[in-house]
Amino acid sequence: MPWSRRLPPGEEARPAFAPRQNAPDETAAPWGPPSGRWDGRRPHGARWFSVVIALAVQLPGLIIAGMRAAGEPLTFVFLLLAFLASFLLLLGKRYPGPVVVAVATLCLPAVAVTSGPAFSAVPVAFAVIGAVVRGARVWAWWTLAGFAVIGPATAYLLRDQPVATVRPLITALILCLLVGVGEAVRNRRERYREVARAAAARREAAAEAERLRIARELHDVLAHSLSQISVQAGVGLHLFDSRPEKARESLEAIRSTSSQALEEVRGVLGFLRSDGYAARTPEPDLARVPVLVDTYRRAGLVVVYENGLTSTPSAAAQLALYRIVQESLTNIGRHAQASTVSIRLTEEEGDYVLTVTDDGRGAGTEPEGKGMLGMRERAELLGGSFTTREPPTGGLVVEARIPARRAETA
Secondary structure, eight states, X not given: OTTOOOOOTTOOOOOTTOOOTTSOOTTSXXXXXXXXXXXXXXXXXXXXXXXXXXXXXHHHHHHHHHHTTTTOHHHHHHHHHHHHHGGGGGGTTTOHHHHHHHHHHHHHHHHHHOOXXXXXXXXXXXXXXXXXXXXXXXXXXXXXXXHHHHHHHHHHHHHOOGGGGHHHHHHHHHHHHHHHHHHHHHHHHHHHHHHHHHHHHHHHHHXXXXXXXXXXXXXXXXXXXXXXXXXXXXXXXXHTTTOHHHHHHHHHHHHHHHHHHHHHHHHHHGGGSTTOOOOSSOOOOGGGHHHHHHHHHHTTOEEEEEEOOXXXXXXXXXXXXXXXXXXXXXXXXXXXXXXXEEEEEEEETTEEEEEEEEOSOOOTTOOOOHHHHHHHHHHHHTTOEEEEEOOTTSSEEEEEEEEHHHHHTO
16 A cells, blocks of 8 residues: 555554564464464475475386386386376476376376286376365366276276276375365365464454443543543632632642542553553542432532442442443533433442433433444443433433342453
């Protein structure tokens, strides 16, 4: 891409939320390389392996036939053709089907005219396995069928001995058994690719979940903090001339809120740094809800907070409940035009239930915004639910339910 940044030598591009390089990859296949990475490319020169093996196996027979060439020149020619057929294996990756047919055609006369072990069929064995591994099963099976049919006839014509017809048949049978070897290699490759695809999908899902988590945290922190700063700044401007001491309190609240927001943003983004930066402040919990409530009380909102929990929720549940309270108060302060708010925490049938009620103008016909969506996601990620309703008396009721058992294991 023309806009891509040129990387220095040895540096690899990676996504912003990719796992650190020094972290072990638990999703790597057990038979993969130690680093857990494999780029799908074979080592340099690997395609010559089958060629070298086939040539080495056939070379002694070719030398012996060359020494007897005066008496059996046709045998030497057939062995030479089988020897040269080994080089066709280099084309097996691109043309697996035609290669298995060509190799079998060139090696068949040598198998028919010689006696003893069928070393001339070694190139055919490699070609058959390669064809099956690369998906050319039909080519391999039809080639073996032709080998089994034409081979005995060729042996009978060239040697004029009925017993010579058995040799090509036995060779064809052995080659049929090698199809199973090719299928095993193919299945192993498919399993590895499936594991690699599944691991990549898990990494992408984890990165996407982390991206959404960061987006939710930043939205909650910034929306709440900026809303508070805006409210306190308005109060300070309104009382600057008539009540300077109250204006000073508003400025102190702005400083405290902005400092706390900065620390929370640093905590959310700290793990993205490569030098092991850790969060400076712990994640907020229910113990900080009274502090949150006091900031809105100082802004003139009447807030009643009641904590009726009989057990201590897990850290994940406390964070979710705190953020839902925070976002609810932010929405009330910015949009609801409410004067009183009631926040109630209870336990019902094994669930932590949070209810936030205000006397504002309600949700109206406006679509669900990012704040509501974030609260719903937080509750549903812990196996809970999130609902809103407008009571007959007006205002809005926000209710979040989080299962206690599910939250403890999160």
